[in-house]
Amino acid sequence: MPLAHRLTALAAALCCAAAANAQGSAPIKIGLMLPATGTYAGLGAAIENGFRLYVQEQGGKLAGREIQYFKVDDESEPAKATDNVNKLIKRDNVDVLVGTVHSGVALAMAKAAKDNNTLLIVPNAGAGDITGPMCAPNIVRSSFTNWQPAYAMGLIAGQKGVKRAITITHSYAAGSESTKGFAEGLEKGGGKVIKDLTLPFPGVEFQALLTEIAAQKPDAAYAFFAGAAAVKFVRDYAAAGLNKTIPLYGPGFLTDGTLEAQGAAAQGMLTALHYADNLDTPRNQAFRKAYALAYKSNADVYAVQGYDAAQILNAGLMAAKGDLAKRDVITAAMRKVTVDSPRGKFTLSAAGNPVQDIYLREVKGLNNEYRSVAAKALADPARGCKM
Numbered sequence: 001m002p003l004a005h006r007l008t009a010l011a012a013a014l015c016c017a018a019a020a021n022a023q024g025s026a027p028i029k030i031g032l033m034l035p036a037t038g039t040y041a042g043l044g045a046a047i048e049n050g051f052r053l054y055v056q057e058q059g060g061k062l063a064g065r066e067i068q069y070f071k072v073d074d075e076s077e078p079a080k081a082t083d084n085v086n087k088l089i090k091r092d093n094v095d096v097l098v099g100t101v102h103s104g105v106a107l108a109m110a111k112a113a114k115d116n117n118t119l120l121i122v123p124n125a126g127a128g129d130i131t132g133p134m135c136a137p138n139i140v141r142s143s144f145t146n147w148q149p150a151y152a153m154g155l156i157a158g159q160k161g162v163k164r165a166i167t168i169t170h171s172y173a174a175g176s177e178s179t180k181g182f183a184e185g186l187e188k189g190g191g192k193v194i195k196d197l198t199l200p201f202p203g204v205e206f207q208a209l210l211t212e213i214a215a216q217k218p219d220a221a222y223a224f225f226a227g228a229a230a231v232k233f234v235r236d237y238a239a240a241g242l243n244k245t246i247p248l249y250g251p252g253f254l255t256d257g258t259l260e261a262q263g264a265a266a267q268g269m270l271t272a273l274h275y276a277d278n279l280d281t282p283r284n285q286a287f288r289k290a291y292a293l294a295y296k297s298n299a300d301v302y303a304v305q306g307y308d309a310a311q312i313l314n315a316g317l318m319a320a321k322g323d324l325a326k327r328d329v330i331t332a333a334m335r336k337v338t339v340d341s342p343r344g345k346f347t348l349s350a351a352g353n354p355v356q357d358i359y360l361r362e363v364k365g366l367n368n369e370y371r372s373v374a375a376k377a378l379a380d381p382a383r384g385c386k387m
């Protein structure tokens with residue numbers, strides 16, 4: 001090789017080794033936007049715990065890069081969501097956003113992620129629009145759409161012969177999508193929702209609504225509540241004696257992360273979700289053991305979703321060898337991954353939402369125990385997603 005060529009080759013090697021080093025030493029900035037206060041605070045904590053657990057299991061690094069966390073408490077408050085997400089995008093300059101629990105807040109996050117072309121992994125909020133009309137290459141979800149567990153629960157209720165059902169929820173995107181999904185599943189089995197009851201988020205004044213359920217005497221009630229509101233609703237439902245005559249169904253959020261506080265009121269309840277505590281797989285058992293050891297509490301669906309958000313990010317970063325500039329490689333690999341989740345293996349749809357089994361579970365003691373597969377490899381229809 002002529003000397004000039006050799007020098008050019010040497011310079012190129014020096015350049016890129018230096019760049020790789022610089023890049024290798026700079027941490028990846030993760031913006032965690034989750035609720036730390038309010039009715040969904042416990043859900044936010046479990047998601048963060050799960051995310052951090054996976055990173056710890058990789059030695060504290062993803063694709064050889066240190067991880068640096070930036071945190072904002074979104075308070076499950078849609079009115080503050082745009083300001084809050086911009087703290088992470090514009091002030092902290094994060095590389096990746098992870099959030100959030102509440103659908104109304106997550107919709108604002110998705111808009112900001114689209115406008116700024118920031119990577120976003122949604123570790124809970126089920127708003128259909130995020131992987132529907134708002135779908136984008138830089139947005140994926142490690143959780144569910146509100147339709148998925150709701151529709152599966154509706155199918156089960158129909159199979160149980162429910163003809164007349166009442167729904168009850170907070171009046172916001174997640175509640176209305178969940179109750180609609182339930183009605184759709186129920187109708188397949190010849191049942192019908194005769195009344196939808198709502199109260200403003202995050203209210204917990206349930207008495208008048210429970211009186212209405214008692215008066216209507218439906219075959220079953222379906223409730224979408226989560227976190228502290230789910231604890232209170234299930235207790236109030238039992239205290240009113242309704243659980244003796246009108247079975248209470250729900251997506252599994254109604255009894256996930258809540259069983260210690262719900263106690264006897266939740267025993268025997270049937271719910272549908274993409275996770276069950278006692279799934280008898282080495283993957284789930286190892287995960288639950290590691291989680292309990294690290295956080296002195298039991299893992300729940302939110303912990304699983306946080307853990308899997310980190311797994312999806314890792315798949316993207318590994319494909320790009322940790323180089324954030326290789327955006328297309330990262331987003332393509334994040335979509336192509338088969339996630340080895342504690343819930344069971346799942347893939348992502350073209351719209352970026354998990355295609356996953358939905359389980360029927362029954363509350364026994366402090367566990368949501370697996371009973372059967374309510375819907376196999378269920379994919380959200382992703383209506384309106386064009387990419």
Ligand code: PHB
Nearest residue numbers: 102103125126174226253
């Ligand atoms: C939502 O707002 O989409 C939501 C909140 C809490 C849950 C599930 C969904 O447990």
